[in-house]
Amino acid sequence: MHPALQGLITIIVGVGGCIGYFYFSNQFLDRVLFPASGKHAGRNINRANRIRPWLFLFPALFALGLYLAYPVFATLWLSVTDRNAGGAFIGLGNYRQMLDEPKFWEALGNNMLWLIVVPAFSTGFGLLAAQLTDRISWGNIAKSLIFMPMAISFVGAAVIWKLVYDTRPVNQDQIGVLNAAWLGFDGGPFSVLVLQIVPALVLIVFAAFLAYGVFQMARSLLRGGQSHSATSRLGLVLRAAFAAVAAWVVWLSLGSVVSLLSAKLPYGEPQTWLTIPYWNSFFLMAVLVWIQTGFAMVILSAALRGIPEETIEAAVIDGANPFQIFFRIKVPQISGTIVVVWTTITIVVLKVFDIVFAMTNGQWETQVLANYMYDKLFRANDWGVGSASAMTIMLLVTPILAWNVYNARRETR
Amino acid sequence: MRLSSKKSPLTWAMHISVVVLVALWLFPTVGLFVSSFRTADQIANTGWWNALFTQERQAPAIRISGDESVVDGEFVIAGNLFDSDKVEISKWGTSSRAPNAFVPGDVVDVGDGASLTVAADGGFRLSGPESFGDSRLPRVFTTATAPPEFTLQNYRFVLFDPGNREGMAKAFFNTLTVTIPATIIPIVIAAFAAYALAWMRFPGRALLIAAVVGLLVVPLQLALIPLLRLHNDIGIGKGYLGVWLAHTGFGLPLAIYLLRNYMVGLPRDIIENARVDGATDFQIFVKIILPLSFPALASFAIFQFLWTWNDLLVALVFLIDSTGETTVMTKQIVELLGTRGGNWEILATSAFVSIAVPLVVFFAMQKYLVRGLLAGSVK
Structure with missing residues (x-):
């Protein structure tokens, strides 16, 4: 069968099936299972309304469970x-x-x-x-x-x-923009300024910015560590983790500055x-x-x-x-x-x-x-x-x- | 904020920074776009940014051809080297060792008493005492300035050439076949679930909403092996059905989340009134909620469309089998990157064919996309 035709049929079957399922399952619930008439009309309406949400949810829950929740555990087991x-x-x-x-x-x-x-x-x-x-x-x-x-x-x-x-x-x-631009630099003072000094300055500013943040965070952690209530303990842990990562990044960027300034760039190649x-x-x-x-x-x-x-x-x-x-x-x-x-x-x-x-x-x-x-x-x-x-x-x-x-x-x- | 009404240097700096930013962001895409309209030869010789200007470059050798005539007892072949009349030759030559030996107007001896002259506009005149007959006529090397020149040849080759086995036409339709059902079906399923989560009261509702939020970020990498095994076990194997189901499953959390957030914000009065008037939940949903939720439905539809159209991983795992009959465009382009890495005219054109549709959708429906993004993440 031609895939396009198959696709069309899938759309019709899929959409029609979904709508049909919702329509007929609701009808079944209201007319057959718990009809809103006769002796127990009131009780039946309540019962039907208790079940109905699950009718609406079932296809989605089934798909979510099968395609996202189950694989997490199956993968865990496979591992x-x-x-x-x-x-x-x-x-x-x-x-x-x-x-x-x-x-x-x-x-x-x-x-x-x-x-x-x-x-x-x-x-x-x-x-x-x-x-x-x-x-x-x-x-x-x-x-x-x-x-x-x-x-x-x-x-x-x-x-x-x-x-x-x-x-x-x-x-x-050169047909790549980056190499064309790169070959425009000849290793003179201008190249050093643009390719080494400016990026190094940007990195230093960035690192200083982060270091300031880490400092602020560490201070608030040390000062307010005890007075926080139990609900913000998660936030506390997150902040500590954040500060640790940021400190590492500061270290990383300072290292990059050193290597950037000491690097000999292969101009002209x-x-x-x-x-x-x-x-x-x-x-x-x-x-x-x-x-x-x-x-x-x-x-x-x-x-x-x-x-x-x-x-x-x-x-x-x-x-x-x-x-x-x-x-x-x-x-x-x-x-x-x-x-x-x-x-x-x-x-x-x-x-x-x-x-x-x-x-x-x-x-x-x-x-x-x-x-x-x-x-x-x-x-x-x-x-x-x-x-x-x-x-x-x-x-x-x-x-x-x-x-x-x-x-x-x-x-x- | 219009607090500073006069044009300060800061305003100018702002305009210039935005221009630079936009140019930076646009430049790579424009490069690909321009390249897709250039010939292989042009791409290989000059950067695409030169294509927009008149440029001087060495053209490949052109062998002289034309009908012979007799003028004043001499045998003459005359004509023009180029089809275009906008070319201007600055230097020319007759051998690859000295392609710039002569200037236009020079008369050059090409052996056997024959002489050749080339004019600046590409007009040539080859004359000799004997008929040239079947002998090989000389080649002409030119360095010429040519105006920008673009061609649709690449698109013709990539899309319509039946002899091109790496063409994009089939992959294009395959992608379309994957995309449309994979966009529509999750919307229907999610809309009902979102209504239940937004407007029906039942125990465990808050827990379910939290679960959906959690599933939003579960990496689909985890789903690959278990689901592929499941598909093989129940007989779906690799194919369209599998990829539709997979996309439906993976798209549902976002769909439910977006639609529920939107539906919760609908006015309560309308729904309560309908209930009082005796409408069932099914009627309320179909007649009231669904039409009112159109913006949210459109937002999700665009997301899902872009995501399924641009997807590579799900198609690789659930769709494309060893025959390669069901290949999609993203996979085709990755293949081309491997086999035709240097043929930029084919790569650029193929990539642009696959990018074009999402770009059209993006620009046409940007409003809904932005609205969906805002509803989906700032909450």
Whole structure:
């Protein structure tokens, strides 16, 4: 049968089946099982109304249970069994095998880097774009252009950026933008300024900013540690974790500053960007930042517009300059939204697969967990280790999952 | 905020920063778009940013051809090297060792007493004492400035060439076949569930809502092996049915979450009044809730459409079997990246074919997309 025809039939059967199910099951409930007439009419109506929600929910619950909840446990089970031994229980054997593989540590390390860089830059650029575009007349057009990469598939984006990173031999014209720009630098004072001093300064400012945040957090933790009630203990732990990660990032960026300033850049040679270990991960991350910035911008722009005008006016009257207004008045008021954007992008990063799969397939030390898992499951056919790495991703998602559920519970209560 | 009405330097800085930001974000996509309209030769020789301007470059050798005529006792072949009349030659030559040996107007001896001259507009005149007959005529190397030139040839090849086994036409329809049912079916299922979670009272409702929120972030990586095994066990195997079911399952949490959040905000009075008037829940849902929820339905539909159209992983695992008959566009492009990594004209065109539809949907329905994003994450 032709797939298009099959698709059409599926739509008709699927949609018709759903509507038919809802209609007839309701009819059955009201007419046959508990008819709203006769001796027990009142009792029957109550009974029917008690059952009806589950009629409405059943297909969704069934699909959710089968396609999302069950696999979590099935994967957990697969990760502690050995497929070759007929599915015998082997405890943590798969995990031990996974931990012994250098490729896994490479993937985990890269993932950590992705987890810091991509949400940070996407949110940062998004905030910048939101703030700037909100105040100019053609802001909506600019917004929609920055937002556009959201519609482009990761694979499409991979092709787009592969063209940007393309390399030609030294005696030919470069067709990749990055190499063309790179060959424009000749190693003179201007090159040093643009490629080494400016990025180093940016990194130092960034690190100082973070260090200040860590300092503030540590101080509030030390001072208010005892006085908090039991409900905010989770928040306390989260803050401590956040401070630890931030401190690590500060250390990382200061290290980068040193290596950046001491590096001798190979001027005049076209670079194969995607094969330079360590830095090539950043070229892959740029693709995701490019895609996710629009998302951050849209959400943050809505949040910025929601800020009460009076607070800003008051600040202006008090003589605050635009930068103070932005950092001291606006950003604190949208910090909740910033956290939401950050965590949403974090989830996307944890699942990132297509970009690495299409651009480097994990070669040249660019492996990430999702691609490592795919490698194990479908290339090496090793379900045990593959499931173990899938569980690792799940483990990394769990804090965010718990946080989201906690917030949702608080809101619906 | 219009507190500073006069154009301060800061306002200018703001305009310039936005221009830079937009240019940065647009530049990569424009590069691919422009490249898809250039020939392989153009792409390989110059960066796409040159394509928009008149440029001087060395053209590949052109062998002279044309009908012979006799003028004043000499045998002459004359014509123009180029189809276009906008080309201007700056240098030319007759051998690959010295392609820039002559300037337009030079008369050059090409052996056997024959002489050749090429004018700046590409017009040439080859004359000799004897008939050229079947002998090989000389080749001409030119360095010329040519105006921008674009072609639809790549699209013709990628989409309509029946001899092209790596074409995108079949993959395009396969993607469409995956996408449409995978977008519509979850909406129907989720809408009923969302109504129950928003407007019906029953024990365990809050718990279910929390569960949906939790499932929102479960990585679908976990689902691959168990579900593939399940599909094989119940006889679905790899195919469209499997991929439709998988997309339905994976799309449901977001669908339920978005729709429930929207439905909860609908005015309570309408629903209560309908109840008092004796409408059943089914009637309330179909006649009142569903029409009122159109914006939320549209938001989710766009999300799901973009997600299923752009998806690679689910299609790789649940759809594409070893015959490759059911390949989708994303998979096709990954294949091309492997086999045709250097053929940018094919890669760029194929990628753009797959990007075009989501871009149209994006620009046409951006309003709903933004609304959905806001409802889905800021809550």
